Amino acid sequence: xxxxxxxxxxxxxxxxxxxxxxxxxxxxxxxxxxxxxxxxxxxxxxxxxxxxxxxxxxxxxxxxxxxxxxxxxxxxxxxxxxxxxxxxxxxxxxxxxxxxxxxxxxxxxxxxxxxxxxxxxxxxxxxxxxxxxxxxxxxxxxxxxxxxxxxxxxxxxxxxxxxxxxxxxxxxxxxxxxxxxxxxxxxxxxxxxxxxxxxxxxxxxxxxxxxxxxxxxxxxxxxxxxxxxxxxxxxxxxxxxxxxxxxxxxxxxxxxxxxxxxxxxxxxxxxxxxxxxxxxxxxxxxxxxxxxxxxxxxxxxxxxxxxxxxxxxxxxxxxxxxxxxxxxxxxxxxx
Numbered sequence: 001x002x003x004x005x006x007x008x009x010x011x012x013x014x015x016x017x018x019x020x021x022x023x024x025x026x027x028x029x030x031x032x033x034x035x036x037x038x039x040x041x042x043x044x045x046x047x048x049x050x051x052x053x054x055x056x057x058x059x060x061x062x063x064x065x066x067x068x069x070x071x072x073x074x075x076x077x078x079x080x081x082x083x084x085x086x087x088x089x090x091x092x093x094x095x096x097x098x099x100x101x102x103x104x105x106x107x108x109x110x111x112x113x114x115x116x117x118x119x120x121x122x123x124x125x126x127x128x129x130x131x132x133x134x135x136x137x138x139x140x141x142x143x144x145x146x147x148x149x150x151x152x153x154x155x156x157x158x159x160x161x162x163x164x165x166x167x168x169x170x171x172x173x174x175x176x177x178x179x180x181x182x183x184x185x186x187x188x189x190x191x192x193x194x195x196x197x198x199x200x201x202x203x204x205x206x207x208x209x210x211x212x213x214x215x216x217x218x219x220x221x222x223x224x225x226x227x228x229x230x231x232x233x234x235x236x237x238x239x240x241x242x243x244x245x246x247x248x249x250x251x252x253x254x255x256x257x258x259x260x261x262x263x264x265x266x267x268x269x270x271x272x273x274x275x276x277x278x279x280x281x282x283x284x285x286x287x288x289x290x291x292x293x294x295x296x297x298x299x300x301x302x303x304x305x306x307x308x309x310x311x312x313x314x315x316x317x318x319x320x321x322x323x324x325x326x327x328x329x330x331x332x333x334x335x
Contacts (some may be wrong), residue, residue: 011219012317015226022227023234030231039177040293045228046185051221053131053186055214057194058207059141071143074266074275078147081262081283082125083158089257090122091115091166093250102246110304114247117308119166120294122254123159125151126285128186129320130278132222133285135215136324138331139278145191147282152183155287163294178293226317233310240307247311255319259284263327266334273334277327285320288313 023030036043098111106114127148134144156179201207230237237244262283266276291309299305 011223012226012321015223016230016318019227019230019232020234020237023231024238027235030234033228034232039181040296041178041181041185042228042232045225048221048225048228049128049186050190052218052225053128053190054193055211055218056131056135056141056144057190058197058211058214060145060191060194061142061198062195071271071275073269074143074271074279075147075150077262077265077269077271078151078279078282079154081258081265082151083154083162085261086125086254086258086283087119087123087162087166090250090254091119093254094118097246097250105246106243113299113304114308116167116299117247117291117295117303117305117312118250118254119163120291120305121251121286121288121309121312123162123166124287124291125155126282127152127182127287129316130282130285131186131190132218133281133320133324134278135218137277137281137327138274140272140274143275144278144282145187147279148187151282152187155179155290159290178290182287182290222317229313229317233314236307236310237314243307244311244314247308248315251312251315252319255284255315256323259323271334273327273331276334277324277331280327281320281323284323286312286316288316 033044034042094115098106098114103111130148131144133139134141159179197210198207201210259280262280263276266279271279288309291312292306295303295305295309
């Protein structure tokens with residue numbers, strides 16, 4: 001393990017602090033980065049995520065995809081957690097905290113906005129970053145690809161109805177441009193590039209040697225992404241720190257709770273660790289581009305719902321790194 005990977009949490013913490021500093025001292029630079037956006041997807045961040053995903057896609061052997069059906073338990077856990085549990089527990093935690101626990105700290109109107117933002121996060125499982133988390137836990141590349149792809153297909157049909165049901169509204173407009181562009185950028189194109197690379201390299205030894213050479217760029221891309229994300233939201237963090245802590249509380253409980261549920265289920269069903277770790281991490285991570293885009297379109301750029309989805313972005317990286325570390329420490333407990 002390289003020094004970058006061994007002390008990844010330290011570099012990410014420094015990147016978070018650096019991002020906030022840049023956001024507060026160089027707002028012009030931050031605005032320029034924010035302006036590179038298409039269909040609510042920031043193209044600078046997209047490029048960095050692409051760099052993170054590509055090394056893993058090089059490891060995807062198209063011929064092994066058919067073998068995924070021989071081990072359906074991991075996929076079943078992911079689908080049950082993502083679509084039958086996660087959206088509803090996130091809504092329940094939102095109501096519990098903002099209508100009961102924090103009722104004296106936040107006005108009723110703001111509380112409803114924050115609950116709406118949490119619901120949007122809970123109904124949008126991760127598409128891109130999960131490839132990074134899978135790589136950091138030595139996950140099965142082919143299996144992770146299938147899990148993400150199946151979730152993307154279900155999301156096309158299930159996201160709007162679930163959100164409409166939980167929000168109690170029926171006129172939700174799903175930003176299809178964001179959904180389609182994200183799937184193309186973060187799944188289809190890196191996969192195509194990975195398959196092309198494998199064909200060009202030929203032998204498995206050359207493929208593995210190439211992956212080892214480009215692997216550090218995945219970590220560099222992650223750190224740069226954290227700097228940009230925290231730079232974009234640095235002013236919000238400095239202006240409303242107490243509100244951010246309140247919103248982060250149910251998100252943290254949801255994240256660790258969902259991971260514990262999926263990981264324990266995988267352990268009980270004797271799912272191999274290379275499948276168990278990614279299947280638990282997929283449900284824990286969120287498709288924040290989609291959640292933010294829908295929050296803005298439904299409630300406005302400066303709404304509490306949009307703020308809640310942004311807090312989800314801020315919380316995700318530190319939480320996921322802690323879970324990656326836990327998954328790696330407990331690898332020997334799995335078959």
